[in-house]
Amino acid sequence: MVEIKLEHISKKYVGAKGYSVTDFNLKIKDKEFIVFVGPSGCGKSTTLRMIAGLEGITQGGLYIDEKKVNDEAPKDRDIAMVFQNYALYPHMTVFDNMAFGLKLRKYSEVEIEKRVQNAAQILGLADFLKRKPAALSGGQRQRVALGRAIVRDAPIFLMDEPLSNLDAKLRVSMRAEIAKLHRSLKTTTIYVTHDQTEAMTMADRIVVMRDGEIQQVGTPREVYEKPVNVFVADFIGAPATNFFDVTLQDGYVKTEARTFNLAVPEGINKVLKQAGYEGKKLILGVRPEHIHTERAFIETFPSATVKAKVVVSELLGSESILYTKVGDSEFVSKVDARDYLDPDQIVELGFDLNRSHFFDPETKESIL
Amino acid sequence: MQSNFLKKIVPYTFVFPALLLLAIFSLVPIVIALLISFTGLDITGLGDWSQIKFVGLSNYLQLFQDNAFLQSILNTVVYVVVGVPLVIIVSLTIAILINSGRNSFFKMMRLVFYTPSITNTVAVAVVWTYLYNPSLGLFNTLLAKVGIAPIGWLTDPNVAKLSLIILAVWKAVGLNMLIFLAALQGVPRSLYEAAELDGANYWEQTRHITLPSLKFSIFFVTVTTLIAWFQFFDEPFVMTKGGPLNSTNSVALFVYQNGFQNSNFGYAAAGSFVMFVAIIVATIIQFKLQEKQRGE
Numbered sequence: 238m239v240e241i242k243l244e245h246i247s248k249k250y251v252g253a254k255g256y257s258v259t260d261f262n263l264k265i266k267d268k269e270f271i272v273f274v275g276p277s278g279c280g281k282s283t284t285l286r287m288i289a290g291l292e293g294i295t296q297g298g299l300y301i302d303e304k305k306v307n308d309e310a311p312k313d314r315d316i317a318m319v320f321q322n323y324a325l326y327p328h329m330t331v332f333d334n335m336a337f338g339l340k341l342r343k344y345s346e347v348e349i350e351k352r353v354q355n356a357a358q359i360l361g362l363a364d365f366l367k368r369k370p371a372a373l374s375g376g377q378r379q380r381v382a383l384g385r386a387i388v389r390d391a392p393i394f395l396m397d398e399p400l401s402n403l404d405a406k407l408r409v410s411m412r413a414e415i416a417k418l419h420r421s422l423k424t425t426t427i428y429v430t431h432d433q434t435e436a437m438t439m440a441d442r443i444v445v446m447r448d449g450e451i452q453q454v455g456t457p458r459e460v461y462e463k464p465v466n467v468f469v470a471d472f473i474g475a476p477a478t479n480f481f482d483v484t485l486q487d488g489y490v491k492t493e494a495r496t497f498n499l500a501v502p503e504g505i506n507k508v509l510k511q512a513g514y515e516g517k518k519l520i521l522g523v524r525p526e527h528i529h530t531e532r533a534f535i536e537t538f539p540s541a542t543v544k545a546k547v548v549v550s551e552l553l554g555s556e557s558i559l560y561t562k563v564g565d566s567e568f569v570s571k572v573d574a575r576d577y578l579d580p581d582q583i584v585e586l587g588f589d590l591n592r593s594h595f596f597d598p599e600t601k602e603s604i605l
Numbered sequence: 606m607q608s609n610f611l612k613k614i615v616p617y618t619f620v621f622p623a624l625l626l627l628a629i630f631s632l633v634p635i636v637i638a639l640l641i642s643f644t645g646l647d648i649t650g651l652g653d654w655s656q657i658k659f660v661g662l663s664n665y666l667q668l669f670q671d672n673a674f675l676q677s678i679l680n681t682v683v684y685v686v687v688g689v690p691l692v693i694i695v696s697l698t699i700a701i702l703i704n705s706g707r708n709s710f711f712k713m714m715r716l717v718f719y720t721p722s723i724t725n726t727v728a729v730a731v732v733w734t735y736l737y738n739p740s741l742g743l744f745n746t747l748l749a750k751v752g753i754a755p756i757g758w759l760t761d762p763n764v765a766k767l768s769l770i771i772l773a774v775w776k777a778v779g780l781n782m783l784i785f786l787a788a789l790q791g792v793p794r795s796l797y798e799a800a801e802l803d804g805a806n807y808w809e810q811t812r813h814i815t816l817p818s819l820k821f822s823i824f825f826v827t828v829t830t831l832i833a834w835f836q837f838f839d840e841p842f843v844m845t846k847g848g849p850l851n852s853t854n855s856v857a858l859f860v861y862q863n864g865f866q867n868s869n870f871g872y873a874a875a876g877s878f879v880m881f882v883a884i885i886v887a888t889i890i891q892f893k894l895q896e897k898q899r900g901e
Contacts, residue, residue: 342804
């Protein structure tokens, strides 16, 4: 059982102007897989390093099992960490790399041998134990770094962008392997990444960060379906959400140049009106996968369609990405591969406003 | 055919100037010195080459019966055995200490420790001669303040060698410290962080991360320092002239005295060749040890 609690944690580096992390509050449950995601410089790695004890905490309290550990040395927090560049000891063999932490903690030879062999078995490293890191491939080094964490049997794993040095294909397979590992070991894990796909596929809960502040905490489904603001809607999901500046009037949203005129579903219109947005400006966010070319959809919602000109189209195999333009607005849609169109062709697109997001243009926060 | 020949010859034309210089100023003199060491060349032989007599190995035989030479070998061994480890330990320690901080104090210390390396040995030796002066020198004055009897830094045969070693270490630390510092700054921070999370304290980090990461620079410094100390010359030449009672005479100084003061060129050449062989042997041993370590 381990529970990590971050209370009002802030970090300011010596000599820096502003805070790198501001008022970070989070409770991490036992066995949970938490992913911190955000663009570079958003403070996610800094937060992770504060949990590890590699950075001091400027303000706030960090609790592991109700015990405040702000001032405890990293080695006393009983945390295992995987670094972005693996941080393998170059002069030690794979075996010694994994055994190092155990030797320092005065485990018996027999116990060390048992644990390292076990980790090597899990990670498929049994044949490489006598090699030095320089003689391993990137993926194997990554496994050794994971193995070093596994043998420690620490209750908490921290992973700082562990996959970003791998090529695309290896990244996908290691992603699945880490997820599998978490299912079998059930170690509470905090994972930092800038890749929203990694966050969506691995996390129990995602913490979206920006400029040192938490934007939203939620399950992958929650942050995808109910983004709290424009930033989260933009950051989570690929390709990114399309945003349009629109005005709400008589059950329709329209753009300034009147290129768009989409009927808002009854229920949503009511909520928007109650919130006082009738006749006011809004930001409409529509995900590319919620723009349709299927005839059936267009015939069901004839008043939520737009005729657009294709600028660029990409065929991805099972689906096509269409970059289209109406008047001044450009937007992206993800449609079935059958609906691949050459540039300059006109396409009729239906907007699924039931699954769209509405944001206040001032606060950039979600209205619904 | 012809272009093929050209292709082969072109690379050699690039290295040729360097090889030529190396040959003229290094290889040829070594061979000539070897030849001279088998002759009785002296000042008369320089003027009239017909006077040069081939004496076979008699120079070498005589050397190993010459007490002054044997004493200088013994002294040089002491310089190397005491001085080389001292240089490595002191410069490594200072480098690690300076590397532990980034602010201006540490930058200044880097300059302070490097300064002795860029000052002229003769000037430094003159200053140190004053420091070591038995009655007026700073060291004895300070010792007198705490009630310790004056030490004959350069006049006591038992102490003089040590005095020269202290000076030479002080002078050698700067450059080697800089080499260690450069290597230390190349050690990724994340290695220390990983070790810290693994539970390593400062000493364990130094032992398991810092020292292994510096293996190559330690090897480099060992070899260059070893060669330099085998040729220990400046300090005894300026400060003691090899005295008192030959107690600070080094092989290099012995060679100088016989060659350029007594004009026994053949004899001096033989002495320098003994030194040359010793350096080669020591360096080869170093390389072998290094290879063995890497093989593990």
